[in-house]
Amino acid sequence: MFSLFTMPLIKVIFLVLTFLSTATFSKANPGFHFGWNGHGGNRDISFGLSPQFYQFSCPQTNDIVMSVLEKAISKDMRIAASLLRLHFHDCFVQGCDASILLDNSAKIVSEKNSKPNKNSIRGLEVIDEIKSKLEEACPQTVSCADIVALAARGSTVLSGGPNWELPLGRRDSKTASLNGSNNHIPPPNATIEKLITFFKRQGLDEVDLVALSGAHTIGVARCATFKQRLYNQNGNNQPDQNLEKSFFFDLKNVCPKSGADNRISPLDFGSPSMFDNTYFKLILRGKGLLNSDEVLLTGSVKETQELVKKYAQDESLFFEQFAMSMTKMGNLRPLTGFNGEVRKNCRHVN
Ligand code: HEM
Ligand SMILES: *[C@@H]1O[C@H](CO)[C@@H](O)[C@H](O)[C@H]1NC(C)=O
Ligand SMILES: *[C@@H]1O[C@H](CO)[C@@H](O)[C@H](O)[C@H]1NC(C)=O
Secondary structure: OHHHHHHHHHHHHHHHHHHHHHHHHHHHOOOOOOOOOOOOOOOOOOOOOEOOOOOOOOOOHHHHHHHHHHHHHHHOOHHHHHHHHHHHHHHOOOOOOOHHHOOOOOOOOOHHHOOOOOOOOOOHHHHHHHHHHHHHHOOOOOOHHHHHHHHHHHHHHHOOOOOOOOOEOOEEOOOOOHHHHHHHOOOOOOOHHHHHHHHHOOOOOHHHHHHHHHHHHOOEEEHHHHHHHHHOOOOOOOOOOOOOHHHHHHHHHHOOOOOOOOOEEEOOOOOOOOOOOHHHHHHHOOOOOOHHHHHHHHOOOHHHHHHHHHHHHOHHHHHHHHHHHHHHHHOOOOEOOOOOEOOOEOOEOO
């Protein structure tokens, strides 16, 4: 008797309190969120995001995401990699707000045409398909930003990587930033110091940099992104001395000095569609594909060097840290409460 009466009441009180706290909180402090390190520090804990966010409003959310992913990945293995990368390129520009998905329009200058994204990002049709299935099941409920985050996690899991609890409740931006996309996503020829600076700007540290770079255990890169290493690494028409010789000759066969910029090579040729720690083992052998991969070891920063060696030795350590760093990246500056919106179509603001 007692529990029959009190259980629902407690639930009601809890729900009302939760609603009031998010509502009043975000109204009073638009865009505000807590981080353990205070302002300017890590922003990895955001009130308003919770793994149970769609528990009542759309409990089948993750099942729908996973069923679309399974079909898409079985047709094209690379889709998993492309979707994982999409989340990264979303989160580093205005936070994880699906700004990357907006097409050009009267009010939007699309991020899809930035230097890092143009002729490069993929998987957008898969996001569209997930969105349309979710709109059918739960109209105007699940945000595009959450779909991108769920697709990144699902792609990791379906490739054999770790799973993690994913905080949800991100809302979608009404703006995009082409300039942000050009300036906040690190280039593949960055030095280790530059890479650290790009990550620190987002509240991510050296550990996050090395672990998240491990996403390059799946997927491919175009010649354009690593050709400098083959022909003119330092402006003296010499190759990168850190490239292992046979790997260097293989890459030159794929990528001649001129033309063929869109030919591709696996980021982890050992197991290109398996999420594992081979990426780090290859770096130890001078077979990391991008300059940004190899400098984690050959750069002058002891901490990243040591982490590459640790992850090459211990796959479960890499998996654990990857899950933690993905959660941290996924929590970058989300829109919550009354900020942003839940788009009906991920390509356009409502
Ligand atoms: C550390 C700085 C990083 C740099 C400089 C970098 C750069 C690149 C470049 C140049 C490509 C190839 C793009 C192309 O050829 O069109 C690529 C692919 C990829 N990146 Fe990164 N990346 C970085 C970090 C990350 C992070 C943090 C993630 C995800 C957590 C990620 C996931 C991927 C994936 C999965 C691919 C393969 C995509 C596909 O095959 O479609 N990268 N990255
Ligand atoms: C573009 O981004 C850079 C780096 O964040 C910034 O310094 C610059 O002012 C921005 N330019 C415009 C036009 O917004
Ligand atoms: C990196 O590549 C860009 C062109 O893609 C080039 O302009 C720039 O000079 C390169 N940076 C370094 C440090 O080599």
